[in-house]
Amino acid sequence: MVTRNRLVSFCAVIASLIFSSASFAATRLDSLTVGYSAFSGAYGPLWVAVENQLGKKYNLDLKAIYAGRIRPQQLLASGEVPYVVATGTGALTSHILGIKDQVIVLTFINKVGSGILSRTDIKSPEELRGKTIATGRPGAFADTMVRYVLRAKLNLVPDRDVKLLPMGEAALTFPALEKGIVKAASLTMPYNLIAKKMGYRELVDYDRAGVVYPYNTVTALRQTPAKNPDVTERFLKAMIEGIYLFKTNKQHSVAVLKKYMRGAADDVLDDTYEYTKAGLEDVPIPSLEIIKAALDILSYQYPQAKQTDPNPIIDPSFVRRIDQSGFIRALYKK
DSSP states (O other): HHHHHHHHHHHHHHHHHHHHHHHHHHHHHHHEEEEEOSGGGHHHHHHHHHHTTTTGGEEEEEEEEOOTTTTTTHHHHTTTTTEEOOOTTHHHHHHTTTOOOOEEEEEEEEEEEEEEOTTTTSSSSGGGOOOOOESSSTSSSHHHHHHHHHIIITTBBTTBBBBEEOSSSGGHHHHHHHHOOEEEEEEEEEEHHHHHHHEEOOOOOOTTTTTTOOEEEEEEEEEHHHHHHHHHHHHHHHHHHHHHHHHHEEEHHHHHHHHSSSOHHHHHHHHHHHHHHHHHHHSSSOOOHHHHHHHHHHHTOOOGGGGOOGGBBTTHHHHHHHHHHHHHHHHHHH
């Protein structure tokens, strides 16, 4: 009898281990690290998704890393991350230059939230002639956009009528403005808000100037969503839910912004939240028309952009399928 009881106990332990192991296998999360390119409100939905561990709902261990001084597309090329949340500039310029390995699978902001801010002694855009304007990294969004606005909107030729000085990080612009090293700067959210609160003059608001652009996207190497469609769809669902939570829970979203945008004043965080919320797309399908507008913008810097086919730059199929499933409608009915 003792032997029989021992056998029963042994079998029970083995069964427990088997079921425990099966349960562990069933709940094991796919690790996914995503790169992002700046500390601005436009990245709020990604940060909300990470902070709320939304990835777990879609069987993902979702993390985010800052690209730092390198371009986020370099993270893609190195294989360090499979997806980046960044402006569409990297994917667009890649296609323009004939390297068609990147694709935009989601676009959640098509407004640019940027402008040219100047010292108070510059009273109009015309007075920028002969002056120096601070920009971001060469080829990055702030640099690309100011070149377009100068030529297309202000009839000023960059590097001839106006000198452009790459500053790298936007925060480095303010000492240069204060010391008069530059007379103006091309600044994105929230640095344009900070500059206005510091008393600098807003010469040009890019949104009011009619600029549209794939400002924040999820971009991948083309092979990634092709080889991993299930992971791609699950990640995009987490991002879409991040957009929903950002839009519908201001208190929590502002707290998340405060964590990542360290040092930003409360009024700047509040303004950043309201602007970002207003610009977020409920259904973030990449738009062919927006891509065409962006290629036109980039053609001032890269003339061959006029001949670039916009179609391969985006793959709207993932978000379209998610939308058609009723997933997004169900979120907003909560």
